[in-house]
Amino acid sequence: MRREEPPDVTAPGTGAAAAEPTTGTAAPASAAAPTTGTGAAAAGSPPPYVTDVVCLGESMVTFLPSRPGRLAEVPSFTRTIGGAESNVACALAAAGHRTRWVSRVGADGFGDHLVATIAAYGVDTSAVRRDPLRPTGIYFRTATDRASGTHEVLYYRTGSAASAMSPDTLRPADLTGTRVLHLSGITAALSPGCLDLTRALTARRPGRPLVSFDINHRPGLWPEPARARVLLDLARGADLVFTGEDEAADAFGLHGPGAIRAALPEPEVLVVKRGADGAVVYAGGADPVEVPAPRVDVVAPVGAGDAFAAGFLSATLRGLPLRARARHGHLAAAAALTVPGDLAPPPPRDRADRLADLDDAAWGRLHLGPGWTGEDQEVATP
Numbered sequence: 001m002r003r004e005e006p007p008d009v010t011a012p013g014t015g016a017a018a019a020e021p022t023t024g025t026a027a028p029a030s031a032a033a034p035t036t037g038t039g040a041a042a043a044g045s046p047p048p049y050v051t052d053v054v055c056l057g058e059s060m061v062t063f064l065p066s067r068p069g070r071l072a073e074v075p076s077f078t079r080t081i082g083g084a085e086s087n088v089a090c091a092l093a094a095a096g097h098r099t100r101w102v103s104r105v106g107a108d109g110f111g112d113h114l115v116a117t118i119a120a121y122g123v124d125t126s127a128v129r130r131d132p133l134r135p136t137g138i139y140f141r142t143a144t145d146r147a148s149g150t151h152e153v154l155y156y157r158t159g160s161a162a163s164a165m166s167p168d169t170l171r172p173a174d175l176t177g178t179r180v181l182h183l184s185g186i187t188a189a190l191s192p193g194c195l196d197l198t199r200a201l202t203a204r205r206p207g208r209p210l211v212s213f214d215i216n217h218r219p220g221l222w223p224e225p226a227r228a229r230v231l232l233d234l235a236r237g238a239d240l241v242f243t244g245e246d247e248a249a250d251a252f253g254l255h256g257p258g259a260i261r262a263a264l265p266e267p268e269v270l271v272v273k274r275g276a277d278g279a280v281v282y283a284g285g286a287d288p289v290e291v292p293a294p295r296v297d298v299v300a301p302v303g304a305g306d307a308f309a310a311g312f313l314s315a316t317l318r319g320l321p322l323r324a325r326a327r328h329g330h331l332a333a334a335a336a337l338t339v340p341g342d343l344a345p346p347p348p349r350d351r352a353d354r355l356a357d358l359d360d361a362a363w364g365r366l367h368l369g370p371g372w373t374g375e376d377q378e379v380a381t382p
Helices: 084-094 109-120 192-202 225-236 245-252 257-263 304-317 322-337 349-356 360-365
Strands: 051-056 060-065 077-082 099-102 104-106 129-131 138-141 153-156 178-184 210-214 240-244 269-273 279-283 289-291
Touching: 051 084, 051 304, 060 109, 077 109, 084 099, 084 109, 084 178, 084 304, 104 109, 178 192, 178 304, 192 210, 192 225, 210 304, 225 245, 240 245, 240 304, 245 257, 245 269, 257 269, 257 279, 269 304, 269 322, 279 322, 289 322, 304 322, 322 349
Parallel strands: 051 099, 051 178, 060 138, 104 129, 178 210, 210 240, 240 269
Antiparallel strands: 060 077, 138 153, 269 279, 279 289
């Protein structure tokens, strides 16, 4: 697949992307194609971008059950991979963007499998460190919805190689030359060192890349629920924030997109995902943009959040309007929802662009099922 070349980075408030309409108003300049906003880029001399997106975080070897049921009853599992940040990196690479995954894995066979599998998607894995003293994390899960009371997940990640990440383990070269840095709240929960690293990377400073942050609250990683509010503090330092409406209610007691935006006024762009009800996008002080989700025949309800983030980021890199960014997020999520695992090939770009450009009535009639992203498939335009 042809790789997307980054559009010209212009000074804030200039260029076509900054002038594209959303809901009757111009998209805020910082909501357009990513710029650093300060330092050299703001002075009209953008740095030489060699990577579109750097994704930093733990990936694990995942064992998927061979059939539904309690973990105690499942006779066998299929090995795959899972990790919020590496999922985003793989999806973006499959969509033609230049991505890098930054992490640590053990000097073991599972580490070999992770690095090889992620690299096979076209992701740059040169910044992944091998730890001879700590293992690669693994986990097992049931086939049911994560939100279901019958869903089970067993993590074996305590003391993993990735949990040893800290500000001291990150080399400046790992982040040099990237347009976007994508993080998630999962990393902050792994260890004190990982929390320190996430704090350092979300601290506002001149010349940094656009920082994308997916709150990704995982209750099992926060034995003291009140401590999860640190995720709000981290999100306030980001430029682009993703959160689910349900997770914001569970983790922070914030109910509804308006309450979430009131608690997070600092990020230039805030995306509140509402599952099958769509998403609400805030940009600057403009009115929110509500974007319904298409109807999807769900095969497995996993990986949709990471896919949405990848689709939204891909459209952001291309300088598309906010509504189109959210629709591309929905389409990427639909691709993940219609396959059994966490990762799914994205739809061909021309098809995704055509669907994202549908008028509101036709978009509302869109219905996607298994196989809709295949090269030999064509989605009937309503």
